[in-house]
Amino acid sequence: xxxxxxxxxxxxxxxxxxxxxxxxxxxxxxxxxxxxxxxxxxxxxxxxxxxxxxxxxxxxxxxxxxxxxxxxxxxxxxxxxxxxxxxxxxxxxxxxxxxxxxxxxxxxxxxxxxxxxxxxxxxxxxxxxxxxxxxxxxxxxxxxxxxxxxxxxxxxxxxxxxxxxxxxxxxxxxxxxxxxxxxxxxxxxxxxxxxxxxxxxxxxxxxxxxxxxxxxxxxxxxxxxxxxxxxxxxxxxxxxxxxxxxxxxxxxxxxxxxxxxxxxxxxxxxxxxxxxxxxxxxxxxxxxxxxxxxxxxxxxxxxxxxxxxxxxxxxxxxxxxxxxxxxxxxxx
Amino acid sequence: xxxxxxxxxxxxxxxxxxxxxxxxxxxxxxxxxxxxxxxxxxxxxxxxxxxxxxxxxxxxxxxxxxxxxxxxxxxxxxxxxxxxxxxxxxxxxxxxxxxxxxxxxxxxxxxxxxxxxxxxxxxxxxxxxxxxxxxxxxxxxxxxxxxxxxxxxxxxxxxxxxxxxxxxxxxxxxxxxxxxxxxxxxxxxxxxxxxxxxxxxxxxxxxxxxxxxxxxxxxxxxxxxxxxxxxxxxxxxxxxxxxxxxxxxxxxxxxxxxxxxxxxxxxxxxxxxxxxxxxxxxxxxxxxxxxxxxxxxxxxxxxxxxxxxxxxxxxxxxxxxxxxx
Ligand SMILES: Cc1ncc(C[n+]2csc(CCOP(=O)(O)OP(=O)(O)O)c2C)c(N)n1
Ligand SMILES: [Mg+2]
Numbered sequence: 001x002x003x004x005x006x007x008x009x010x011x012x013x014x015x016x017x018x019x020x021x022x023x024x025x026x027x028x029x030x031x032x033x034x035x036x037x038x039x040x041x042x043x044x045x046x047x048x049x050x051x052x053x054x055x056x057x058x059x060x061x062x063x064x065x066x067x068x069x070x071x072x073x074x075x076x077x078x079x080x081x082x083x084x085x086x087x088x089x090x091x092x093x094x095x096x097x098x099x100x101x102x103x104x105x106x107x108x109x110x111x112x113x114x115x116x117x118x119x120x121x122x123x124x125x126x127x128x129x130x131x132x133x134x135x136x137x138x139x140x141x142x143x144x145x146x147x148x149x150x151x152x153x154x155x156x157x158x159x160x161x162x163x164x165x166x167x168x169x170x171x172x173x174x175x176x177x178x179x180x181x182x183x184x185x186x187x188x189x190x191x192x193x194x195x196x197x198x199x200x201x202x203x204x205x206x207x208x209x210x211x212x213x214x215x216x217x218x219x220x221x222x223x224x225x226x227x228x229x230x231x232x233x234x235x236x237x238x239x240x241x242x243x244x245x246x247x248x249x250x251x252x253x254x255x256x257x258x259x260x261x262x263x264x265x266x267x268x269x270x271x272x273x274x275x276x277x278x279x280x281x282x283x284x285x286x287x288x289x290x291x292x293x294x295x296x297x298x299x300x301x302x303x304x305x306x307x308x309x310x311x312x313x314x315x316x317x318x319x320x321x322x323x324x325x326x327x328x329x330x331x332x
Numbered sequence: 333x334x335x336x337x338x339x340x341x342x343x344x345x346x347x348x349x350x351x352x353x354x355x356x357x358x359x360x361x362x363x364x365x366x367x368x369x370x371x372x373x374x375x376x377x378x379x380x381x382x383x384x385x386x387x388x389x390x391x392x393x394x395x396x397x398x399x400x401x402x403x404x405x406x407x408x409x410x411x412x413x414x415x416x417x418x419x420x421x422x423x424x425x426x427x428x429x430x431x432x433x434x435x436x437x438x439x440x441x442x443x444x445x446x447x448x449x450x451x452x453x454x455x456x457x458x459x460x461x462x463x464x465x466x467x468x469x470x471x472x473x474x475x476x477x478x479x480x481x482x483x484x485x486x487x488x489x490x491x492x493x494x495x496x497x498x499x500x501x502x503x504x505x506x507x508x509x510x511x512x513x514x515x516x517x518x519x520x521x522x523x524x525x526x527x528x529x530x531x532x533x534x535x536x537x538x539x540x541x542x543x544x545x546x547x548x549x550x551x552x553x554x555x556x557x558x559x560x561x562x563x564x565x566x567x568x569x570x571x572x573x574x575x576x577x578x579x580x581x582x583x584x585x586x587x588x589x590x591x592x593x594x595x596x597x598x599x600x601x602x603x604x605x606x607x608x609x610x611x612x613x614x615x616x617x618x619x620x621x622x623x624x625x626x627x628x629x630x631x632x633x634x635x636x637x638x639x640x641x642x643x644x645x646x647x648x649x650x651x652x653x654x655x656x657x
Binding site for chain 1: 357383386388389391393394396397398399400401402403404405406407409424425428429433434435436437438439440441442473474476497498
């Protein structure tokens with residue numbers, strides 16, 4: 001259900017809008033999915049590494065709520081939330097992380113590469129910044145055919161320091177392509193605080209160098225993220241070119257499975273937990289009255305995530321011979 | 333059929349592909365209004381306009397990445413990297429994105445991307461504009477590699493690459509631009525993975541591509557005058573590689589020489605020799621030989637660069653030794 005908002009000005013300060021329950025449900029699905037993935041890793045049921053997004057759910061949920069199904073999205077290894085928000089089924093997401101045949105990618109991608117092209121989730125990339133030019137390409141296809149579809153690239157604060165970021169913003173702006181660049185600023189790149197790697201405070205300011213609007217938004221306010229995205233998407237759809245958005249948020253967990261995040265200054269986590277995006281929206285819904293009780297939304301999401309995990313656990317392992325497929329399409 | 337050179341046939345192939353399929357488009361630095369740094373795309377901008385012939389900023393990562401995203405969503409991009417050496421600045425997009433995307437997503441996407449690059453030494457461009465870069469990509473499953481050495485092969489392999497649903501790197505040798513040839517209906521679709529036998533002989537099999545294919549053929553002429561009969565095979569594509577064409581010839585000649593304008597280590601010639609000895613050990617009457625360039629960057633001065641590249645006389649003398657081993 002679309003949320004009615006006045007572009008770029010709405011926020012939770014104005015109360016929880018109609019449709020808030022859908023946003024809350026989506027955030028809970030992601031939160032509980034991530035908690036479950038963490039549990040699978042700690043219990044040793046999954047190998048390798050995983051990069052979770054607890055605390056950042058409002059960014060991908062607010063952003064993807066502004067998209068239509070034919071719009072496309074690319075994201076990072078920390079992209080479980082974005083891929084779910086774009087519409088990928090929970091069981092196939094779990095299945096992929098578990099390395100099962102019924103996973104989104106048949107078990108060939110794993111946690112860092114969740115992809116569901118059928119819902120426009122064009123890929124999760126494990127090379128910092130590498131998916132930005134790929135989103136530019138998706139935008140080029142839209143513009144080539146005059147389809148009006150918008151392409152969104154979601155990436156971290158750290159990615160604004162890699163060359164592909166600069167090349168992509170510049171080229172997209174020169175060609176006025178329908179693409180939105182969304183920085184999920186969670187304050188850290190791996191273990192380095194943003195300030196130690198980046199000489200400016202507002203990453204959105206970088207837009208000026210590429211002749212496009214740069215917007216800053218509270219990334220823990222899902223309604224505000226949605227509003228600023230809607231405005232950027234609307235601009236892109238009618239051929240006014242790209243926008244750079246910085247959404248400020250916080251990674252409530254370590255960078256990856258093995259990171260206890262001891263480098264965080266005392267009190268920082270608590271300050272951000274007090275602004276947890278799910279709590280903020282739930283409080284606004286309670287204050288506003290008319291919405292379903294947030295507890296009901298949480299309970300339904302929990303049941304959905306549990307059922308999805310059970311289905312994924314029942315998925316068979318991939319046939320070992322399948323490893324030889326999908327290198328090439330045509331015979332090589 | 334009309335005569336055309338290796339430089340000009342590129343635009344002919346691209347134009348024919350663009351006329352045949354409205355989803356084919358070209359992007360790269362100065363490929364449009366300027367007609368290409370080597371004038372290999374001259375005339376395309378005038379015929380197809382800025383929507384389908386797109387001049388880009390100097391942004392190799394964005395060029396290849398954009399081609400990937402466009403291919404994934406249904407277009408059929410031709411991306412030009414002006415000099416193959418510049419693949420170094422977009423290696424991630426080629427090696428980690430283009431090559432792996434189909435696989436990592438369990439086959440959810442097709443990547444019909446053609447990447448054209450001007451390749452090779454011998455034209456005095458010095459170390460950063462002369463690398464025979466095809467060898468960089470041999471160990472990256474997911475990429476196909478075409479190395480056309482004649483006008484016909486260049487036209488045919490470009491058309492095949494553009495029509496192929498997988499990524500194909502097409503190396504255009506910049507020391508062959510003046511080479512002449514003819515394009516006919518037969519050259520329309522040369523398959524990937526099919527070698528061509530340049531000349532047939534019974535004493536030794538010489539395998540070579542691009543510039544070295546022509547030197548090997550010249551060497552074979554000189555050897556014939558001495559009574560040594562050489563087969564010269566041009567594999568035309570390195571991935572897939574037509575091993576069977578080489579093995580078939582070895583069954584008659586029992587001697588193998590690879591001539592390449594690249595150092596030995598990690599090269600296609602070294603791989604070919606390894607595969608042939610492993611698979612056909614009993615066929616050999618003499619140790620297989622790689623006649624390659626020195627293990628140095630490509631030098632600039634004409635005398636130095638000439639000495640770096642395998643010459644016709646060096647090929648003749650090394651093959652002569654191989655035959656009398
Ligand atoms: C090109 C590249 N360099 C380094 C890494 C290792 N690495 C993985 S995540 C990461 C931090 C990225 O930070 P940011 O862009 O802020 O994203 P976040 O993880 O905070 O979501 C680094 C350095 C990588 N994957 N790719
Ligand atoms: Mg970060």
